[in-house]
Amino acid sequence: MPDLLSILLIAIFLPLFPMSMVFNALLENIKPNGLRVLLFILWPLIGVLIAINSEFVIPGWLLPLALSTSLLYAIRLLTLREVNQWTGFLATSTWSLLWLPVIEGNSAELLYGFAIGMSVPLVLLVLLAAGLERRFGAAYTGLYGGLARTIPRYAGVLVTVVIAAVATPLFPTFFFMLDMVVETISTTPSAALVLLFIWLFWSWAGARLIQGLIVGRASHNKIADMSIASISFYSIVLIVLMLGGIYLAGAIL
Amino acid sequence: MERLIIAVAVLPLISALFIQLFAGRFGRSIARLSVAMTTLSFLLSGLLLALAISGSENLAIPLGSSAAVLLFDPLSTLLATIILGISLIVHLYSVRYMAEEAGYGQFFVLLDMMTAALLFMVIAGDLITLVISWYLVGVILYFLLGQDTRSQTAYRFAFWTLITYRLGDLPLILAAALLFNAYDTWSLTIIFSEVMANPDAHQVLGLPLTDVVAALIGLAAFARSAQFLLHTWLPYTMDGPTPVSALMHAGIVNAGGFLINRFAPVFIHSSEVLHWIFIVGLITAIFGSLLMLTQNDIKKALGYSTMGQMGFMIMECGIGAFSLAIYHMFAHGVFKGTMFLSAGGVINQAREDDGIPKDELYTFAVEKRPNKARYPWLLMAVVTLLVPLVILVFAHLLVSEDYFQKQGAIVLLFFGWVTGAQLIFATYKMRSQNVWRLVGLSILSLLIVVLGYVFISHAFDQFLYPDAAFQAQLYSAANIDSLSFDVLVVIVTLIIVSGWGMTYFSEQYGHRRAQKSKRLWLNFYALISREFYVSDVYTRLSRTLLTMSSRLNVWLRWL
Secondary structure, eight states, X not given: OOHHHHHXXXXXXXXXXXXXXXXXXXXXXXXXXXXXXXXXXHHHHHHHHHHHHXXXXXXXXXXXXXXXXXXXXXXXXXXXXXXHHHHHHXXXXXXXXXXHXXXXXXXXXXXXXXXXXXXXXXXXXXXXXXXXXXXXXXXXXXXXXXXXXXXXXXXXXXXXXXXXXXXXXXXHHHHHHHHHHHHHHHHOHHHHHHHHHHHHHHHHHHHHHHHHHHOSOOOSSOOOOOOHHHHHHHHHHXXXXXXXXXXXXXXXX | OHHXXXXXXHHHHHHHHHHHHHHXXXXXXXXXXXXXXXXXXXXXXXXXXXXXXXXOOOEEXXXXXXXXXXXXXXXXXXXXXXXXXXXXXXXXXXXXXXXXXXXXXXXXXHHHHHHHHHHHHHHBOBHHHHHHHHHHHHHHHHHHHTOSTTOHHHXXXXXXXXXXXXXXXXXXXXXXXXXXHHHSOOBHHHHHHHHHHOXXXXXXXXEEHHHHHXXXXXXXXXXXXXXXXXXXXXXXXXXSOHHHHHHHHHTGGGHXXXXXXXXXXXXXXXXXXXHHXXXXXXXXXXXXXXXXXXXXXHHHHHHHHHHHHHHXXXXXXHTTOHHHXXXXXXXXXXXXXXXXXXXXXXXXXXXXXOOOOOSHHHHHHTSOOOOOOOOOHHHHHHHHHHHHHHHHHHHHHHHOTTGGGSHHHHHHHHHHHHHXXXXXXXXXXXXXXXXXXXXXXXXXXXXXXXXXXXXXXXXXXXXXXXXXXXXXXXXXXXXXXXXXXXXXXXXXXXXXXXXXXXXXXXXXXXXXXXXXXXXXXXXXXXXXXXXXXXXXXXXXXXXXXXXXXXXXXXXXXXX
């Protein structure tokens, strides 16, 4: 397969602008939650699978394009209010950075590890958004707010998942970002700087999402909080994710 | 020893986990567990500090087979004890203070996590643990400040804190990445020993690595310690619970001073960075103090007071007095923590009785009616200028004869002299039956303060940097050439003396002030009352970014 064609194909799954729009358009049109979850798990894995099985010369413009895509979606993330769309944009911003280990020639295991570690918090966020839609009719920041008082357990889990998604220690995306900064600082210091700003925008967007959902007065309506079984599920996944992050750190740092 | 250090850092984490799991079952009594664990951790850290004082060897303790390392050294043991001491007081205070608040258990979880993050930060022996704990302090503080989840304002300003802290994380991460690339290790001990052995071994973009890393560490410290232009979060984060304000002002905000101390071996080999640190600290101290004096909101005034103090702390690092910065951090922490924690009680008392004695101090400071009596000006000038100088020189000579060979020491002496002279100058103007008694008492208190400060800071010096050669290197790294130094001293002296002169003339002939100077004064006041428009500029910039984000989304049809 010619190089450019390979790259274009991979660019759909490890999103590069404008191919990144394919994933977000698909996400907008898929309504069943099961399919959305599947999409978030499989999409980057397909990209990694094609990337490691294709032989192509990496052009010089790929790194700037990957970083620009990530930065573009990180900036756009700041003003998104719909949680599913927010998750899609964060996915686009994080997955586009998977090009960096591809360019660096990291092992397939590590690439799969990165992809899974980045996607799991996004999957959890999709599930939580579905829960919000069931309870309030929409998963939208600033619309109802006050989740911390109305459904405190749900709000607690939501906050932790958002924290995990925006590359906070000790979750895998944090170690991925740290590793990428270490890898790029000596060869392309400007790339390391862009990475750090992308990271900053994720935190900013995460804080805006949290504030729009959890802050405010309690709702007058009685709304069911998260069940103990669901909390246990989310807690176990998050603990495994954190342990995975520490394991990943051991492998890469 | 190894187990002791691990226990000190891990106990608060265990407490946080236990409260998170069992808060529902044990209710509000769960706070006692948190207090007990913090007490135990504090006692253990005290034991470690005693071992360090008794001269135990410095240790780097690896955590299992990972790259994580914990340090046992004077700096880590001293700061761990201070953090746990302040944290324990805040815990004890919070048990009743927070009793009526929602999320009582969650508050103690966050408090314990914050204590653990701060402990890991000060005992980190590797760059990864340091970066992780540094990062987590900002995240946990965000949620502590937003404890009242009903308050949009609390979250708005907690967000300011978070974003400033995240900005401060970036240079630290860059510094860590550069050091790892250069030395192929995360261990601080190994990196520092290699830097000491061969400081010019590595370069970044044509600059010495030590300079670049020192500058990045300085930037990280500025954001954490609210230095000018990165300070706006500090005076506005008063919507958080009082114990959090106490912890923040007494402990968290001091982290910049710690970071500079931790990287002292790098700063020794950096050329100009300490001078820049001094300048930033000086500007912060001046602006912080100026803004503190002009606030009509007592909490914001306290916030700006902390900013000014942080400026002094960073300035001390800039003149090479690293251990003095740690002493300042400790003294300011205790002082500011007490102010915050006793604020509620004072307000309650003041509602019943203002308790202000209508004495000389009240007449002078509040009613602004100075003494009109005249004393022989030459005698007063001599007392004002010479007495503080004699006290300072005498006290410093007691601890070290070669003290005045260091430029940093002269700067400190200079500040002490100006402060002392200002104190005595103010005393004459108070309405008093016996002004000489008042002056005598001022001089006595100055003597006690100066002796206490000199002896304690000397003890800190000996404990934190026992190697005299290293200590001397710290001071010499901050030196500038003698001629420039002397010229600067003369200029600053002239500025201060003309300031006194202006004050005198303004009081004597203030009523004749020209219309033009009045307008100038009002413009200056407007500038200060808008806090130099710094937060307005940031608000405008962030709005521009959000508008751009929104437009991009519309143009790209939300895909």
